[in-house]
């Protein structure tokens with residue numbers, strides 16, 4: 051048993067599990083005697099408390115780290131649930147395959163990708179991660195061992211995809227990959243001066259590009275509210291580029307300063323500079339900086355200081371999006387809080403069927419906020435008002451403070467879902483949103 055308490059990426063809230071149990075050999079470890087609750091822990095890349103279990107047991111799923119099978123003819127890969135996406139990419143990219151869906155970091159496990167049904171820049175074409183899962187094994191504390199596919203034990207499949215680790219331990223996963231010709235991306239960058247310009251550009255680019263995302267200057271107000279940079283990409287066709295991309299050397303933020311280096315002043319200056327920075331309108335780029343720009347700065351979450359930070363990611367239905375996004379951005383700009391890392395994109399209609407999956411048709415906006423205590427909680431509470439009124443939802447993987455009432459509105463299938471929770475499993479997140 052280890053004693054270091056694993057943390058989530060936002061470094062908030064702090065949590066002290068009573069017991070850490072490493073998982074090995076696709077088995078459920080022997081659980082401690084009741085009444086302690088258990089929760090699988092992947093690689094801690096969730097921002098808030100979905101991967102935390104204060105006072106309970108964490109099942110350290112990274113130990114499930116073996117590849118089981120890979121067929122380079124069909125692109126079907128089976129691996130244990132603690133394998134990282136970065137490890138999968140190292141195996142498959144040289145053989146002409148790529149993940150069908152990838153989030154903005156490759157440092158997550160297969161189990162974590164399923165439990166939050168993660169999405170990427172290609173949601174409008176490919177849906178979420180769960181849409182490309184062919185099968186997985188779910189082990190329950192009751193001794194049950196369920197093979198789950200979209201057709202077999204389909205109800206367990208739908209509960210576990212996006213199921214926040216609560217239905218049991220996923221031991222192995224089988225996914226379908228997509229073919230690529232080389233590791234390069236044809237990328238386009240366009241500056242836009244307002245939210246309306248973004249909406250027009252988005253309609254044009256989404257039809258042509260599988261990957262789209264926009265950076266938003268969340269410090270901009272008034273006429274230029276919602277200005278930003280539109281980024282679109284596609285895998286480069288054969289023949290365009292043959293050489294392998296150069297090696298990237300990662301830097302590490304060595305320690306967390308006592309106060310956040312991300313503050314009102316640094317955000318305003320960074321955003322202004324970043325918006326005006328000259329960048330090529332079109333070019334070839336290796337896949338790593340295109341998909342994972344932040345993975346090159348290891349432990350970048352320390353920049354927010356010892357109090358940690360919040361992430362707020364909401365999705366707003368298409369019909370309400372223009373007004374609601376304007377209101378959210380205006381509230382953030384007026385508060386003087388906000389981030390350098392604000393991203394906006396549209397989710398398409400394709401869903402995985404996961405009962406608690408976050409992605410749904412609409413526009414999704416994600417931002418980081420240094421933790422300034424009550425001031426930040428008040429701002430995020432006021433953003434919730436807008437999201438709720440617009441019929442939207444907030445992403446549990448990025449949350450550390452939404453109310454139980456908001457959660458139940460955002461995820462009306464929560465009661466149906468709760469029938470599938472393993473009797474020995476719970477999380478800090480689940481106890482929080484079921485309590486208030």
Ligand SMILES: Cc1cc2nc3c(=O)[nH]c(=O)nc-3n(C[C@H](O)[C@H](O)[C@H](O)COP(=O)(O)OP(=O)(O)OC[C@H]3O[C@@H](n4cnc5c(N)ncnc54)[C@H](O)[C@@H]3O)c2cc1C
Nearest residue numbers: 092093094095096153154159161162165168169214215220
């Ligand atoms: C820089 C950065 C960028 C990100 N970009 C995106 C993005 O673009 N899109 C997106 O959707 N998300 C994004 N995320 C969030 C991240 O992809 C998710 O939070 C992901 O679920 C983290 O996976 P993990 O392996 O670190 O799992 P953890 O964070 O440790 O756990 C996440 C959940 O998975 C459960 N779990 C883990 N392993 C298992 C298992 N074996 N069996 C059952 N349950 C399990 C846990 O109980 C928990 O509920 C980003 C995060 C970071 C830090």
